[in-house]
Amino acid sequence: MMTTIKEVAKLAGVSVGTVSKVINNQDGIKENNRKKVLDAVKKLNYEPNIHARTLSSGKTNLVSIVVPTVGFEFQKIFLKSLDDVLRKSNYDSVVFPLLSRDRLARFSSESNFLFHTDALILASLSPKNLFRDGRVPTRKPYLIVDSHGESSNSVIIDNYLGGHLAGKHISLEKNGKLFLIGGYEPDDAFSSGVFSERKRGFEDAIRERGIESKEIEFKNIVLDWNQAFDFGARISRTEKKFSVFSVSDLVAWGFIEGCRTNGLYAGKDFHIIGYDDLSFSQKIGLTTISQPISELGEIAAEKVVEKIKGAANIENIVLSPRYVERTSN
Amino acid sequence: MMTTIKEVAKLAGVSVGTVSKVINNQDGIKENNRKKVLDAVKKLNYEPNIHARTLSSGKTNLVSIVVPTVGFEFQKIFLKSLDDVLRKSNYDSVVFPLLSRDRLARFSSESNFLFHTDALILASLSPKNLFRDGRVPTRKPYLIVDSHGESSNSVIIDNYLGGHLAGKHISLEKNGKLFLIGGYEPDDAFSSGVFSERKRGFEDAIRERGIESKEIEFKNIVLDWNQAFDFGARISRTEKKFSVFSVSDLVAWGFIEGCRTNGLYAGKDFHIIGYDDLSFSQKIGLTTISQPISELGEIAAEKVVEKIKGAANIENIVLSPRYVERTSN
DNA sequence: CTGAAAGCGCTTACAG
DNA sequence: CTGAAAGCGCTTACAG
Known part of the structure; x- marks a missing residue:
């Protein structure tokens, strides 16, 4: 049904080897x-x-990219820039969003297709938390991106x-509370x-400014605008002067909106620094830690292309974020 | 280097056929x-x-999902629910975000891996606009989702x-302008x-209410919060009473925020209906058209599993959205 | 420059 | 219940 190289060879009156060379653009064919x-x-x-x-x-010309989810701007920017570069080396990226715990079981087996492309990038996910024995179940080259404490090849910001930059720059009010929100990592996997x-860096910087890190109130909030909104609405009912470091811009945004329901405004009634610097951040005047996504x-x-080509060295590349001041702090 | 079925057979003292049956959990083995x-x-x-x-x-147990992008909640919800069901039939989903025009060229060739899994789902994308001849370049079963005007198998809302529901329910102010925003589809592909x-439905409903559809001012805005914000800020500087149908909640949200910079509030100073019903929509009190994503x-x-199993019928399934009233209209 | 053939590592009738 | 062997459709030394 499907036509094969054999049939082409027959019709063309040549051998399959010749057909193979032609369709692979090799030269040395009359x-x-x-x-x-x-x-x-x-x-x-x-x-x-x-x-x-x-x-x-033995090669697929494919690189698997595993990401925890796909609903956020971070993944969009990351996947696009990644694919733009891969494409130049003739690789295609295929994306595997983890999405749910149920799916993790499938991702934990070496027989899953994702482990059988030419290389694997694990983004914003930690092998330690993800896999039973902490090892990526593949014999293909792989790279860890945007995840801490790895001994294998990695690229992180x-x-x-x-966090330290945020702690260094955050404006503090005398007797005002200091909140650290959004740092909750709910599901180990x-x-x-x-x-x-980020939290650790923030606390250290605060301490260097002579403030007890115990004075920080840590609020567990997942990466969720709605929860942050509720929290902002609640806090701003009782507190009237405070400072906030949110470990993500999305959470900072929700928090700011929540505060507004009680008439409190960022940069005026309270100080807040976010993290990421996404497209909306500038618009809402959010002071933030900008990530070079x-x-x-x-x-x-x-790096992953180098690995595929056989580079054997182990490299841990660390990019630097920067403090971007706008009106909220 | 890689151990093969042959070596297993040798060590176990059986034939490769037996090994194959064991690793595939077939019975009839002592x-x-x-x-x-x-x-x-x-x-x-x-x-x-x-x-x-x-x-x-001849089978991969994989289903390719092509989506235009990945930064939005729509994709997150869609991909998750899709994968949850696929998994039950032992299929894995692999995601191919189009991301950019450059990448489209690779997606247009039948030799791309994405066309060589067991089936293909094209989501929020139209073959007519995507492929030169308007045909999906594959011989595998495929399904069009969330895209209009298809004659092949499709599932849409x-x-x-x-749009008609929005036009039917939108509150109109006497002498107030009526805006339709966010319906721009910038890149054909x-x-x-x-x-x-949505626009067509909206205009028809408006007309049924006795209003000339010429009275609608149509504003081209891509799916972008920032652009919508700017537009809201600009409009609210001169207009003081108006009604808006935004063909996406994200754009509605940006627009509302923009208006706020001039002290105009949704539901109070102007009416607005969005589209999608995402997680933030409820929080901001947005009246919207809710999509069963x-x-x-x-x-x-x-449906795609049925297709893989050989179902030959052509089905176009149409789900219904519903009007959800909150405070913005 | 070209062809014949081995090989990649599995699955699957088929014979026993 | 098991094994020998054909077959899936390519690529790639190798000989000429």
């Missing part, structure tokens, strides 16, 4: 034969079977530094450790 | 032999080569009806036609 093959290919509407090609050549690092994707792509 | 095989598998740390399996069996349908994913999964 123009005459090349033409005959191309004609036969067109006539039979031939399309090579990529599974046979993979089995035979320095989250400790980001899904936590990458980046929030804890595109760069993260680009470098990850470059 | 318990004694099964055990020997399992021991050898464990000892050699054997993992079947899935590419060989695919070539031999009735966008005309959604990326447009699914759903916005045009999870259901869309579930039904798409069921």
